[in-house]
């Protein structure tokens with residue numbers, strides 16, 4: 551399907567709302583019925599009509615159609631945030647006694663779910679270094695029913711060979727879910743590579759303005775309906791109409807924003823790589839990246855995020871660097887209009903800092919929509935103030 555059609559037309563029935571270009575925000579919790587039999591049909595299949603906005607809502611549906619098409623999937627559900635999308639997808643596909651194989655270091659709240667919540671219900675998880683697909687296969691037991699992937703990881707950008715893992719999982723009746731947040735479906739198409747469910751946090755690039763959260767879960771019609779009829783309706787973490795409307799608005803400019811971010815990322819990266827205080831960068835499309843070839847093979851682009859290791863002797867030097875930034879903001883998350891920086895050492899005390907441990911000297915940078923030169927000048931003056939040279 552044509553990308554321009556998806557972003558500008560798909561799902562939008564403008565004749566139904568006065569030919570308005572922008573869709574209405576259908577801010578209603580409830581829908582009325584004229585006929586008892588219509589109500590009966592809605593009870594029998596809540597996915598067939600509008601009954602109550604914990605289920606379907608017309609504004610959310612516009613977004614749903616667009617995002618399923620972007621993923622190349624038969625259908626999708628939009629959640630209030632990405633963590634909820636992952637939670638529902640996993641919960642819907644495991645039962646007591648099951649075993650999950652997950653990529654190591656998945657997103658924080660995924661790891662908490664695997665480590666803290668699922669064991670209470672008799673579901674165990676083995677973490678593997680997903681850079682070698684064999685690690686997934688070797689960790690698979692007779693009760694393994696679920697593979698969790700996140701490619702690339704959003705800190706160290708470790709990749710999994712998506713098609714190889716998906717093919718093995720299919721042969722062994724194992725359900726697969728991938729976190730595709732870094733690439734978005736514009737730059738990586740996991741469903742086409744054989745993955746059962748692709749999720750992304752729409753909070754990042756889809757929203758693009760740091761003003762709403764959202765989560766997308768795409769898959770087959772059968773899988774999505776099963777999740778809708780159970781976990782989606784039961785957990786009640788579907789997105790609200792206004793937030794869905796913000797995401798529709800964000801989507802219109804997604805390719806344009808990503809193109810600019812890609813260009814700026816390369817420029818900022820070139821500056822950072824050439825800076826004497828920077829020991830190393832981690833960026834999937836850089837030749838120095840160990841899985842560079844696989845990245846080029848399964849991703850179309852690598853937008854926005856990269857990590858850098860600086861030659862800092864103390865935690866204070868990194869603190870000074872971060873606190874000297876005048877435009878780049880220190881914050882979690884990414885994908886918005888604003889450039890961000892996140893130092894790994896924020897999670898430790900001064901005395902824990904070890905200048906021989908590269909992890910302690912790591913920072914994650916997100917390149918936003920500002921001019922690349924503006925971002926570079928800010929980094930440059932902060933490096934100087936922190937005595938990083």
Ligand SMILES: Cc1ncc(COP(=O)(O)O)c(C=O)c1O
Pocket residue numbers: 631632633634657704729731732751752753763764765883
């Ligand atoms: C890689 C990744 N996956 C999932 C999530 C969860 O998304 P949300 O914050 O929308 O719940 C995040 C959030 O930061 C993330 O970085």
